[in-house]
Amino acid sequence: MPTPWHPGHGFGLLVLAYPKPLERLIRAFERFPGIGRRSAERLAFHVLRDPSTRELAVALEDAAKNTRRCGRCANVTELDPCAICSDEERDRSTILVVEEPRDVEAVERSGAFSGVYHVLFGSLQPGEGIDARHLTIGRLVERVRREEIREVVLGTDPDAEGEATALVVLEALDHAGLVLRVTRLARGLPAGAALEYLHRGVLEDALEGRVVLRRLPEA
């Protein structure tokens, strides 16, 4: 005879479920990259157990409300244009194109670059359906068209996705018929090393030894 603690015998509705608000929290964590159901559950219970993590809610709200994308370089910022784009001291004719805001952070920390940036917000990831349309390439082309840009330095990561992304950016600039110098950070970089892990000296060398892909026509 079926019993309530032995489901499957006419007790199909016997489902062990978390309370709705908890389930909602778990599902929210599950949307984070690399977080599966088990990790999401662990994080959710951690939040419930430790009251200090409530700060997370405030931080989430604040980050969502008070950050935007810079209208020029697409980086995350509180003010638009961002501090780097509004800095008169910087060489605004040279744009270093990077994948992520953390690359800007790393290059800035190194102090090796005094130009401005353009953040693509990712790289081509064909497996995950991320193509050129998901990146800010169109905005970069518009920007180069509008502003007086002398050089675009392609600083995407030296891995397969980064190389493919650099190529697509180069093609977009070519396609727009823009006359400017386009360079790629030197390959002396450790294989696969993202910008964010490089030290000042390495970054300086990579900038110094950048490879010219398109040069300005002789005057």
Ligand SMILES: [Zn+2]
């Ligand atoms: Zn900016």
